[in-house]
Amino acid sequence: MFKSVQRLNPLHRQIIQRINFNGPLTIADYMKLVLTCPSSGFYMKQDVFGRSGHFITSPEISQIFGELIAVWFINEWQRFNSSRPLRIVELGPGRGTLASDISRVLNQFSFVRDQASLHLVEISPHLVQIQEQHLCGNVSVLGKDNFTRHDSQTKLGLPITWYRSLDQVPEAPGFTVYIAHEFLDALPIHKFQKNEAGEWREVLVDINANEELRYVLSRHPTPASKLLITQNHHDLNLDHLEICPEAALVVENISKRLNNNDGCALICDYGYDENDTKSRDTFRAFRDHNQWDPLKEPGSADLTADVDFGYLKRHVADQSHFYGPIDQKSFLENLGIGVRLAMLLKTADEKQKEDLVSGVRMILDDxxxxxxxxxxxxxxxxxxxxxxxxxxxxxxKSPI
Structure with a gap:
């Protein structure tokens, strides 16, 4: 018995209509619809972060994470010449927790505070409201779903501006630091798999007779497979590939900006380097902190795929100088997370000590x-x- 289209959620019905009209969707098009559809996309109408959301990030777990990132920013600003303005641009700032911890550290140094400003790139009007409430103590952007730029001031007095895309962030003299924490993993990927003949074919989203979503393999090369798969991919001993051209464009944009006006960028995400032998079959979904079928009830779960750091580095190899990738545990230990934890424990009560230690253990070990x-x-x-x-x-080296 066929399932009635009327019983499906609105986004599922929209996807079926798209498939019926244009044929199967690429994973990239499917991700765009599921995550950022204005009416019912996963990120557009709900707070998906934190323990009460669908997944939790390092800044939500431990304040020390954001504090160390802020110190890293200040150090690089000083290394390059701290007499110039410091602009911090965060891509996909979530609930604003990382930006809040960073601004708190910046505010403790007058020589930084007087020259610093925050610039947040966020596509979701709903999340902008949450961020502004968190950072500024009010929501002046309420009802302005079509804004392209929104200016305000944090509770600590730092100038702050929101934009809908990185292209809208103006380039300006000074030193600009870009931070992308769990941002690139949500950008749309093209997914490929080898067929029985050993040829790369694109994985697509189609529907079956019951109007349920399913994966199918393209019978012939697609525009994406012709454009994105290179000899380097043919040389890999793999059966699956995931390529994210939008992530490459973001890195290319940042690279051009760094060369036009001094600055640096810090990227933190799930991912692998070119020398890693791990599987390239990483497309998945998370709902209520558990892994979920990416094709089930679209719009109700987060979609993500590991970041190919090697691909990003190759894309702008002649334009930028890279360090890493290095795993988060090593990075935070090298920055002195154990030293910072010991300082906080000296003035904490028993409950605070328990929370501080468990938080650090989670972001280091888990x-x-x-x-x-x-x-x-x-x-x-x-x-x-x-x-x-x-x-x-x-x-x-961390003592814990």
């Missing part, structure tokens, strides 16, 4: 091996300094 950090600098910078930036070489 999440630490799975996440990677990579930094980007202007191409000329490799001739300026004799040492690696902090975090990418050993300085401290």
């Amino acid at each position: 999440m630490g091996p799975r996440f990677k950090f990579m930094s980007m600098f202007p191409r000329y910078s490799k001739h300026l300094f004799k040492t690696d930036p902090p975090g990418f070489s050993s300085v401290y």
